[in-house]
Structure formats: structure tokens, C-alpha cells
Amino acid sequence: MKQDKRIILVTGASRGAGKGIALALAKPGxxxxxxxRTQSEGDAALPGTVYATVEAIEERGAKAIPLICDHRDDEQVRKALAVIEAEQGRLDILVNNALLVPEGLTLPGPFWEKxxxxxxxxNVGLRSSYVSSYYAAPLLLKSAKGLVVNTSSAGGRCYMHGPAYGAGKAGVDKMAHDMAVDFRSHGVAVVSLWMGLLKTERSMQVFDAQPELYADAVAAAESPEFPGLVIDALYRDEALMSRSGKVFYAAELAEEYGLVDIDGKLPPSPRAMLGKPPKFNDAIVE
Incomplete structure (x- = not known):
């Protein structure tokens, strides 16, 4: 079996999208x-630990290494990347996924009442993606083919959960474009990936509480591994650099690459309901 000797960092991977992405990228070699941050079950309200993610990755034949890191602390992030530098000397794929989901995010009403x-x-979402990319940049420059992916959503374009959420998503989208400008001459690609509704531990708690209400949403939702399948195909794309600096729906890239989710189905693109991704100034990055 051909091995993929890629060095990958996925941030925020104790559960949810981060864990799913890491699993989808777990190839032998x-x-x-x-x-x-979660080291033991019960430390967080939702199930999952960084060590459980490592175990699940290794069951798929890849080597996995946990880095206990609070992305609110820049020094912890610097130390985490220093470990990768000491052990590997390079980084091929960085997935900026760490996100602090604050209490009350989905409450109804205007932002001043929340x-x-x-x-x-x-902080953990927009700013942390900048910090991780900052400390990862020297390692990405040493890769023969580097890729940075900011996980995001259509909340960067439409109203979704209020202005704090929207600003964070819009910020990582524009950050991907601007970092792509700086990285382009070094052969490192940067994209922002709009994920759809995911069947994460958090979402499934809501779905399971009112299954009749959310039946249609569950049917259209993506598995947490689906964005990782797309990232894997994106990295293998010989035309990867032509996509750098842009924002994509995961479902639309999957259709281009001929991918399906782990249930064998292609999730629908939310474009018709949520709008198209932003198009930034191509003249700077082409």
C-alpha cells in the first residue's frame, strides 16, 4: 500500500469537525x-478528548501525536509548533479549526441582549487562526507542497448567530486570501472552507432532543469527516495553487472531485439558501 508521508496539524480536534477532519486525513504513513484542551472525559460538557482522537487516528494506520494546547494562550501555540519543528522539521497541512463556542451563541434576539x-x-476562532498560521509559517515553507485551511461557514456572508459569529467567519475568509498573497511565491496554498451543518456531538444532542423537528436537517447534514475528505482531495489536486486565496463550499468542492460523504451520499450545497462565497481581488494573487 502506498503511504502518504504527510505532516499534518489539526487544531481543536478533541471532538467535532476537528476530530472528523483528522480522521479523514488519517492515512498510513x-x-x-x-x-x-480536553484530556479526560467529563472535563467538557460534550464527549471527546484529545487522547481519544489520537487513538481513533492510529486505528486507521496513521501516527497521531496529542498536543495539549489552549489556543487562547499564544505561548502554548508557539510551544506546540516548536514540538513539530523539533520532531519533523516541516509541516505540510495546517487546518485552523479551533473554535470557542460561547454560551448563548444561538439565543434569539439582538446582540446587545446576549x-x-x-x-x-x-479570540479562539479568528485570532487563534492567525496565531497558529504565524508560528506554522516557517514549517510550511519547508514543505514541498504546503496547504493551510481555515474552517469557516456561510456565516461570513449571511446573518447567522449574530455579528460576533459573522465577523469571525468573514475574518478567517479574508485572512485566507491575504495570507495566500504572502505565501504564493513560496508555493503554499491557503483556502477557507465553508462547512455545512455537521453531525457533531453538539448538533446531535439538539437533533436527538427533537428528532421530528430536525429530521430534514439531519438528512442534509454532513458528517464531521466530510470536510476532511475534501481537504484530502484538495491537497492532492495538481492545480491546488490556482485555488489559493479563495473561499469554497465543501459540498461544491466534493462534487468537483467526485466525492461523497461516508454514508455514500453527496451533501447538498447551501448556496441557494445562504448565498455564494465572497470573491476577493484576484489581480493580487494570480
Missing amino acids: STIYVTG PLALQDIL
Whole structure:
């Protein structure tokens, strides 16, 4: 069996999209570093630990290394990347997925009636993606083919959960474009990937509580591994650099690459309901 000797970092991978992406990228020969704060079951309200993710990755034949890291602390992020530098000397794929989901995010009403703490999503989410990319950049430059993926959503374009959430998503989308400008001459691609509704532990708690209400949503939802399948195909794309600096729906890239989700179905693109991804100034990056 041909091995993929890729060095990968997925941030925020104790559960949810991060865990799913890491699992989808777990190929024999690859080394996957995963960051997370949850070390033991019960430490967080939702199930999942960084060590459980490592175990699941290794069951698929890849090597996995846990990096206990709170992305609110820049020094912890620097140390995590220093470990990768010491052990590998390079990084091929960085997935910026760490996200702090504050209490009250989905409450109805205007932002001033919600907790001020909702702006924490601009710290672990927007700001943390910048910091991870900053410390990863020297390692990505040493890769023969580097890729940075910011996980995002259509909340960067349409109203979704209020202005804090929207600003965070719009920010990582524009960050992908601008980082692509700086990385282009070094052969490192950067994209922002709009994920659809995912069947994460958090979402499934909501779905299971009212199955009749959410039956249609569950039917159209993506597995947490689906974005990772798309990232894997994106990295293998010989025309990867032509996509750098752009924003994509995961479902639409999957259709281009002939992919389906782990249930054998292609999730629908939310474009008709949520709008098209932004198009930034191509003249700068082409």
C-alpha cells in the first residue's frame, strides 16, 4: 500500500469537525498532530478528548501525536509548533479549526441582549487562526507542497448567530486570501472552507432532543469527516495553487472531485439558501 508521508496539524480536534477532519486525513504513513484542551472525559460538557482522537487516528494506520494546547494562550501555540519543528522539521497541512463556542451563541434576539462573552469567538476562532498560521509559517515553507485551511461557514456572508459569529467567519475568509498573497511565491496554498451543518456531538444532542423537528436537517447534514475528505482531495489536486486565496463550499468542492460523504451520499450545497462565497481581488494573487 502506498503511504502518504504527510505532516499534518489539526487544531481543536478533541471532538467535532476537528476530530472528523483528522480522521479523514488519517492515512498510513502520515503523522497527524492534534491540539485540544480536553484530556479526560467529563472535563467538557460534550464527549471527546484529545487522547481519544489520537487513538481513533492510529486505528486507521496513521501516527497521531496529542498536543495539549489552549489556543487562547499564544505561548502554548508557539510551544506546540516548536514540538513539530523539533520532531519533523516541516509541516505540510495546517487546518485552523479551533473554535470557542460561547454560551448563548444561538439565543434569539439582538446582540446587545446576549452575553458580551459572545465576542470570545473572535479570540479562539479568528485570532487563534492567525496565531497558529504565524508560528506554522516557517514549517510550511519547508514543505514541498504546503496547504493551510481555515474552517469557516456561510456565516461570513449571511446573518447567522449574530455579528460576533459573522465577523469571525468573514475574518478567517479574508485572512485566507491575504495570507495566500504572502505565501504564493513560496508555493503554499491557503483556502477557507465553508462547512455545512455537521453531525457533531453538539448538533446531535439538539437533533436527538427533537428528532421530528430536525429530521430534514439531519438528512442534509454532513458528517464531521466530510470536510476532511475534501481537504484530502484538495491537497492532492495538481492545480491546488490556482485555488489559493479563495473561499469554497465543501459540498461544491466534493462534487468537483467526485466525492461523497461516508454514508455514500453527496451533501447538498447551501448556496441557494445562504448565498455564494465572497470573491476577493484576484489581480493580487494570480
